[in-house]
Amino acid sequence: MGISSGPKPFLTVGVLFILLSPATGFSAPGRPRVISCRSPEKETFTCWWEPGDDGGVIAFIFFLFFSSETIYECPDYKTAGENSCFFSKNDTSLWVNYNISVVASNDMGKSVSEPVEVDVVYIVQPNTPESVMVSVLEDNHGPYLRVDWEKPQSADTRSGWITLVYQLRVKQAKDETWEEYDAGMQKYYKVFSLHSGKEYMVQVRCKPDHGFWSEWTTPVYIQISEVLTNNCSRWAIIMYYKSIQTSRFFWQHFLGYLLLILVSYPQNGKSEEMFNALVIPGFPPTSTYEDLLVEYLEVYDDEKRELVLNEKNLIEGSMKSKSTSSDNDSGRGSCDSRTLLMEKCVDESGTEQELSQYGEASWASSDSEGRDNPASPGLEDGKVQMWPSVFSSPQSHNFQQQHPGGLRASHHSVPEISCVSPHVQTCCGQQDQLEGFQFSKPGLYRYAQMYSMDTIECKHVAQEPQSQSQSQSQSAEYVEVQTVNQENVLLVTPLSNPEGPNPELSDFSGEDYSKVRDVTSDNVLLLQRDLSVSQFVGDYCQDQIGQVDPCFLQQQQQEQTCKLNAHLHHPASTLQEDMRLAENGYVDTTMMMS
Amino acid sequence: MSRNRTQAMLFVALLCLDLHARVGSAPICPHGHTGCHILSLADLFDRVIQHSARMHGLSSDLHSEFEQYFLPSKNHISRVYRKCHTSNILTPNGKENAQKLAREELTEVIMKLLMAWRDPLSQLHQSMAHQQDFNSFSSNKALEMSDMVHELRKGVEKVTEKMQLLGMISNSVSGLSSPEALLPASESGEALSDYELLYCFRRDSDKVQNYLKILKCRIVPEHGC
Numbered sequence: 001m002g003i004s005s006g007p008k009p010f011l012t013v014g015v016l017f018i019l020l021s022p023a024t025g026f027s028a029p030g031r032p033r034v035i036s037c038r039s040p041e042k043e044t045f046t047c048w049w050e051p052g053d054d055g056g057v058i059a060f061i062f063f064l065f066f067s068s069e070t071i072y073e074c075p076d077y078k079t080a081g082e083n084s085c086f087f088s089k090n091d092t093s094l095w096v097n098y099n100i101s102v103v104a105s106n107d108m109g110k111s112v113s114e115p116v117e118v119d120v121v122y123i124v125q126p127n128t129p130e131s132v133m134v135s136v137l138e139d140n141h142g143p144y145l146r147v148d149w150e151k152p153q154s155a156d157t158r159s160g161w162i163t164l165v166y167q168l169r170v171k172q173a174k175d176e177t178w179e180e181y182d183a184g185m186q187k188y189y190k191v192f193s194l195h196s197g198k199e200y201m202v203q204v205r206c207k208p209d210h211g212f213w214s215e216w217t218t219p220v221y222i223q224i225s226e227v228l229t230n231n232c233s234r235w236a237i238i239m240y241y242k243s244i245q246t247s248r249f250f251w252q253h254f255l256g257y258l259l260l261i262l263v264s265y266p267q268n269g270k271s272e273e274m275f276n277a278l279v280i281p282g283f284p285p286t287s288t289y290e291d292l293l294v295e296y297l298e299v300y301d302d303e304k305r306e307l308v309l310n311e312k313n314l315i316e317g318s319m320k321s322k323s324t325s326s327d328n329d330s331g332r333g334s335c336d337s338r339t340l341l342m343e344k345c346v347d348e349s350g351t352e353q354e355l356s357q358y359g360e361a362s363w364a365s366s367d368s369e370g371r372d373n374p375a376s377p378g379l380e381d382g383k384v385q386m387w388p389s390v391f392s393s394p395q396s397h398n399f400q401q402q403h404p405g406g407l408r409a410s411h412h413s414v415p416e417i418s419c420v421s422p423h424v425q426t427c428c429g430q431q432d433q434l435e436g437f438q439f440s441k442p443g444l445y446r447y448a449q450m451y452s453m454d455t456i457e458c459k460h461v462a463q464e465p466q467s468q469s470q471s472q473s474q475s476a477e478y479v480e481v482q483t484v485n486q487e488n489v490l491l492v493t494p495l496s497n498p499e500g501p502n503p504e505l506s507d508f509s510g511e512d513y514s515k516v517r518d519v520t521s522d523n524v525l526l527l528q529r530d531l532s533v534s535q536f537v538g539d540y541c542q543d544q545i546g547q548v549d550p551c552f553l554q555q556q557q558q559e560q561t562c563k564l565n566a567h568l569h570h571p572a573s574t575l576q577e578d579m580r581l582a583e584n585g586y587v588d589t590t591m592m593m594s
Numbered sequence: 595m596s597r598n599r600t601q602a603m604l605f606v607a608l609l610c611l612d613l614h615a616r617v618g619s620a621p622i623c624p625h626g627h628t629g630c631h632i633l634s635l636a637d638l639f640d641r642v643i644q645h646s647a648r649m650h651g652l653s654s655d656l657h658s659e660f661e662q663y664f665l666p667s668k669n670h671i672s673r674v675y676r677k678c679h680t681s682n683i684l685t686p687n688g689k690e691n692a693q694k695l696a697r698e699e700l701t702e703v704i705m706k707l708l709m710a711w712r713d714p715l716s717q718l719h720q721s722m723a724h725q726q727d728f729n730s731f732s733s734n735k736a737l738e739m740s741d742m743v744h745e746l747r748k749g750v751e752k753v754t755e756k757m758q759l760l761g762m763i764s765n766s767v768s769g770l771s772s773p774e775a776l777l778p779a780s781e782s783g784e785a786l787s788d789y790e791l792l793y794c795f796r797r798d799s800d801k802v803q804n805y806l807k808i809l810k811c812r813i814v815p816e817h818g819c
Contacts, residue, residue, distance in 0.1 A: 043689055093687040095797050121800055160811030160819055161689045161804070185818065209647065210654065210800075 028109030062100040124211035127152035145191040173199040197226035636817040639810040642749040650799040678794030708747040715740035
């Protein structure tokens, strides 16, 4: 059915044209082009085109791939504005390929655009998040921002139809580079390590599980008030307390309070901070925890240290993690020093920078302590060994919110400590979106995954940052357990297991053990891969692929990196020369990696 | 005095921590014995949803690898689309349609889809493993995908049983035990190519994930919906 006006009627079977007043051009119109199609909520979608030269009357046609005989015309040219076609809920079907073309026609002929195929599920770009609110809060470490937002109204997350993940970015108003943070599915985020007296900009955006990132929200500007450094005021308060205790003059006490109020007044009335400082009698708490550590370390027997360390680590870890929430600079330094391992796994560039600074500083400090103070090697060991305990102790999860972002990354980088090529580590950061590790199948798919990430997916991320990269976050580290302890799930993996989907491998999933092959002269432990595993893996490689070489090559690479990692992460000071292996020749690698 | 207190504190801490210290986990009790950790329905749902997300991720990866390395032109029209072998399964193609389905029907659709892919995926893996063009990673992914659809089906069965146990759905969910051995053949009878299989599976795995999410938010809406 077509209406023709002009000497040449259009007779295309099944095509509907709308001809209003044909332009009298001298030639066929230029080829139009479909620019893009987007769906904001996976229920409707819109396509935009641009006309070619010479305009012409445009008809937007499409057909559904399974019935290419029937061609449909755009149901709604108006709603989405000019040069657009809007598909309402009734017109939108998911998981169906729309084959879309734009036809420009005039008296002299017509030209058809390049056809575009669209499956609505893969073109979802949500609207921006809404109601972004930023507030400045204080804790022991200084000011931090709390950002809250709402999901875009159009996205229906309540019914589970669409799942959104959020990202925010922060920068100082005068800076050029943003720091991005992934907030997962939560609708709030705390940003630490801010400078007083600066103005910050905050923006938020969201993305469906596979789809495109929305636009950034309009930036919210927030000013962190200029505060006389907290330390200064705190020390002033301590001095006052001490002077009050010694002098015991009641009126002086009174005067002290008055003076304090006067001193704190220019701090924009942060009276609650002042009162908090006043009511800390035991400030600073450093001594208490160090006493605990020292006392504790004197208890155990040096010779059997490595055997009992696994358990003790956890206690220390919990003690240490508690101490990090207080103002304990030395403790916090060593706590963060594990970022030497974590650096590559941390997605958030902001926290990464902050933590790596701590890391390097504390490495230096712990090294020197070990050498200068042989009388208490345990103390330094205790600090360094705190790493695996923080990793393995699920208590750390509870402290994530308080500690500036660091512990959060540690929660999911546990398996990466083992002998893994650093290349893989860089890609594993996507994992942080999976909050609950309720799956972990011993090693099987994870290592297959790691290999693929090593070569293929990393390249993917580089080449196609927009549309395909969302699949990376899905396929990041994902392991499956047969049994699950809901709160305290850890990724259980054998040391390194490139291939092998065989249940036998589940034997190695329990603990991270490896046999020590040798101790080199500079106190480096060389770990040996379990022979039986590698043989099995080799057989499997041969079986399935028909080529032996690539597998073994990779294995050899793994072994070399094993050595390398062992050396990198074990500076000589942490391994005592007289360190003895446990009876069965096995060393707990979680301890090793400290 | 303070040392005794310290040691007592440490002992208490050790007791608390020891439960969480080991990497091993508490047993899941099939029959609800006391003392072991029972997974709630919400947990089960979360598991299968994560599992399906992973499965879909793999299928997306494989599909785009195929497109990149094996299809010379980006011209989509040149590809001949034949119907997927699962086209016979009626699936809701929009939010309203999916929400109109009863819980039992939605569960059945999910199960049918998963069962329909069991054999084709293992065939796909075989075919990929024997071809020289594929590197070992793709072949592994295909194998992983094949195992995963198997696991996911078992997971969904568990979820279904639990729902039936809790009286949330009726016991009329059929089609679980009768495997419809649909071979991936198009209408013309020819077997679908690897690429077509991947294309179809990417779509179907996305359907499964979506339907599971809808089901979850309908049945246990208080957990992250």
